[in-house]
Amino acid sequence: MQKILVTGALGQIGTELVMKLREVYGADQVIATDLKSSAHEITRSGPFELLDVTNDKAMFDIANKYQVDTVIHLAALLSATAEEKPLLAWNLNMGGLMNALEVSRELGCQFFTPSSIGAFGPTTPKDNTPQDTIQRPNTMYGVNKVSGELLCDYYFHKYGLDTRGLRFPGLISYMTPPGGGTTDYAVEIYYAAVTAGKYTSYIAKDTNMDMMYMPDALEAIIDLMEADSSRLSHRNSFNVTAMSVDPEAIAAEIRKQMPDFTLDYQIDPVRQGIAESWPHSIDATAAKTEWGFKAQYDLEAMTKDMLVQLGKKGELFKRGVS
Template sequence: MILITGGTGLIGSQLARMLVERGEEPVLFDVAPDMAAVKPIAGKVKIVRGDLANWSEVFNTVKEFKVKSIYHLGGMLSLPSDANPWAAYRVNANGTMHVLEAARLFDVERIVFTSTIATYARGAETPMRIDEATVQRPENMYGVTKLFCELLGRFYHKKFNLDFRAVRYPTVIGPGAKTKHMTQYLAWMIEYSIQNKPFEVWVEEDTMVPCIYYKDAARALLMLHDAPSQEIKTRVYTLAGITLTAGEFAETVRRHIPSAKITFKPDPEVVKMMGKGFSYIDDSPARNEWGWRTTYDLDKMIKDFQRSLEQR
């Protein structure tokens, strides 16, 4: 059996759809299940309402469903984590400890975890470049908890031989995301414009943020999960996606949706946390070890986004 924590979220529900297409019947564990997100696959998934911060709910689920693979996506995103670091500690840090312990005790064969390039963020004055040698020294609570989880997973692999693997996503863009996080403005530039609503961007026009479409993001998890163990050397893989400034992104949206009303009003708090963003990400370990490639460029992304919103 396959378990997805955060299984009714933006990426989790897409991953669930892909697993159902493969003939699986995944268990979706979520503290606030969004039934609308999984409506098309209702009946083909099992929904468990549970809190990652509550170890017994995690243990019970893993034991009851005889889980063999866990995709661990549940957690609090960037802005909510900084607004309530105590909750982020319980959910992201402790919650991941619970997932790893459940995996160890109940013989789970593989765990795929979703980390973030926010584990690098330092509010730098110039856009950062990321490769395997870049120091991870996050200054926001989200990045701090995610880096802890990466390291904890590596420790469980070394100490208990648990098959832990992870990706570090750039910003993931998709329709219908509800949780506001630092770089959510990219998806909302598209979504508000399609809905003919004005949108105010909270970073400066020259902020560079790499992004990836949610369908690619979910596909990466399947590819990483399925990669043979002998190919897994780096274990935690940064994914690159497409890198544009917020201004260039807005221009592309305007080209597709000429009625778009996008303006910029930087929020000093977010600007302080994000700095100028990221200019380059080396994702060659993912490419070389398990054949990673993105399939959605920005034009294809915006078209698919429009189609998906129309279908809702």
């Protein structure tokens, strides 16, 4: 990767990935794009362009203007929001992906887009979910992700486009607020612990799902994109994970640092239904074997860092610093 275009740069992954890429490859080498602008470090620290990813010409013009050799396509509606607005989700998630693939094909770019554990469904094996297994999701988000994996495979086999992707679990970050995902409770619980000392979970206890701390997710993207293409068999759908947890496990870890933290429940039937259709734990052997994936953070290490970092953010907000 030398000149990188990122769509959805102000989203959950994009806000941190752009800054990481600029740190590694140089600020001027990473072109951030999003539907709207904001007073964010991303828009100040390097090239930024407004982009609606459903506008194929605008995407091509930006990519061509900067002569990019890599497209990282992140713009999408997440699981819970997609279930509320399925038509919008299809048009944005699939239309935007098709446009990004076509731009990459026309300009000969390397290409990345994330998939998700949402690509699995209720008939997928729940424990130690294999890399290659049945995928029959019952959500629009899941349908989008399976379709996206297949579409990227098609562009690789049909056109030789160097497409790559990861099936992310729930991603936990102290930098970016939750954005409409089913696993967002695992972000919210840390924010609530620091600000209120208590949290009401919309996901039921004993609902285990895979999670990953954002620093590991960012490293995984870069490591995959820099990996030797000849070693990749799965390309667009590598299982990756760091931990399998339920709300009680996270709360117990938080109490090691904050003994008075309390957790109760008010279940959201929609998000609980989505969660129950997903795996309890997944097998990341293919990612480890083909390009050396290894997560650095387990639940204990992540929780310690989350609470420290969120505590620092709270002090900054108190002093009026953003």
